[in-house]
Amino acid sequence: MRLVIARCTVDYTGRLTAHLPEATRLLIHKADGSLLVHSDGGSYKPLNWMSPPAVFEQLELDEQQREAGIIECWQVTHRKSGDALRVNIFEFFDDNTYELGEDPGLMKDGVEAHLQELLAAQIERVAEGATLVRREYMTAIGPVDILARDAAGKSIAIEIKRRGEIDGVEQLTRYLELMNRDPLLAPVTGVFAAQEIKPQARTLAEDRGIRCLVLDYDAMKGEQVGAPTLF
Known part of the structure; x- marks a missing residue:
């Protein structure tokens, strides 16, 4: 570097x-x-x-x-x-x-990592007919948690947090700006997924055309019946 x-x-x-x-x-x-x-x-x-x-x-x-x-x-x-x-x-x-060497990547905490794993396995919670492309899709500025495609084949970038705050929306915004420059991916829409999304973060996300997805961790683990709410 x-x-x-x-x-x-x-x-x-x-x-x-x-x-x-x-x-x-x-x-x-x-x-x-x-x-x-x-x-x-x-x-x-x-x-x-x-x-x-x-x-x-x-x-x-x-x-x-x-x-x-x-x-x-x-x-x-x-x-x-x-x-x-x-x-x-x-x-x-x-x-x-500087020679930085190989990076081991970001280590997420247990709940956030498990949310990513569960949502990847239940990708239709994001959109009916959605399909998983891959988890940890690497960009020049870091990995997007999940890259998926909707029923029409259009790209969806998904950022997952335990608690959704403004910093997470800003992070997803940067990924979207970068990914939409790639003709093989564009147009790319964003989904901000979390167990709880702060009102300010929701307002900012919606203003930028990013959908907010509230995740029920227990339901996704099969412990409760229910579905996440998509706003």
């Missing part, structure tokens, strides 16, 4: 276009090919990013770029979609590379 703090501009081109004007930012280039652009705010959500599979290259500068003060130009291109993230660097403040 390469961590760079630099004064830069960032441009995303492809199915959408976005521009970040010149400022000091943290650039994270991972071994999987992804590039994430962070500011010193906004918590852990990147300002922009390119997910794998991607190709990183340092472009040769032309005279106009040099005159503008650019000292390096990076481009990360998605292998499938052709979308590109270009970073023009004007000044380096720090540049370090």
